Amino acid sequence: FSLNVPHRRQLTTPGQNLRIGILHARWNAKIIDSLVDGCIRRLKELGVKEENIIVESIPGSFELPYGSKLFVDKQAKLGQPLDAVIPIGVLIKGSTMHFEYICDSVTHQLMKLNFELGLPVIFGVLTCLTDEQAEARAGLIEGKMHNHGEDWGAAAVEMALKFRV
Numbered sequence: 001f002s003l004n005v006p007h008r009r010q011l012t013t014p015g016q017n018l019r020i021g022i023l024h025a026r027w028n029a030k031i032i033d034s035l036v037d038g039c040i041r042r043l044k045e046l047g048v049k050e051e052n053i054i055v056e057s058i059p060g061s062f063e064l065p066y067g068s069k070l071f072v073d074k075q076a077k078l079g080q081p082l083d084a085v086i087p088i089g090v091l092i093k094g095s096t097m098h099f100e101y102i103c104d105s106v107t108h109q110l111m112k113l114n115f116e117l118g119l120p121v122i123f124g125v126l127t128c129l130t131d132e133q134a135e136a137r138a139g140l141i142e143g144k145m146h147n148h149g150e151d152w153g154a155a156a157v158e159m160a161l162k163f164r165v
């Protein structure tokens with residue numbers, strides 16, 4: 001009988017009992033679609049069941065904070081509470097200061113929502129100066145960067161499970 005029993009194999013499907021919400025803006029739809037696809041792909045790789053990945057959309061990134069709150073509250077009322085929510089948006093600098101104001105307010109409010117809602121709210125907003133920067137971060141330019149949606153899916157699973165007692 002040996003005491004050095006190997007550690008239990010790390011669960012390859014840690015997300016099997018999780019329910020994850022994805023709330024995406026509809027501005028810059030081609031980039032959004034790639035980010036959402038990457039996010040879903042990674043969630044499934046981590047064991048989250050397709051029926052437990054709930055995808056909703058709102059007009060633009062400015063609606064992500066309040067939309068996330070409404071989404072989380074609705075799922076709780078339906079008796080299908082989310083374990084994490086992933087707001088996804090793509091903000092691309094235009095010719096005015098509009099971009100800076102939305103980025104700043106959305107970022108701060110999404111951060112606050114973690115504490116207000118008491119569940120992980122992942123920061124899935126690209127704040128880019130050019131279309132190309134955004135496309136590269138959505139994995140749409142061969143050999144350049146990777147699809148950040150995958151990172152957000154992984155972060156949601158980790159944060160939903162970490163420190164769980």
Ligand SMILES: O=Nc1c(NC[C@H](O)[C@H](O)[C@H](O)CO)[nH]c(=O)[nH]c1=O
Binds near residue numbers: 026061062090091098
């Ligand atoms: O302007 N550029 C963008 C944008 N504007 C709309 C805004 O988020 C909101 O939906 C409206 O102001 C109505 O409240 N929303 C984005 O997601 N990306 C952008 O690049």
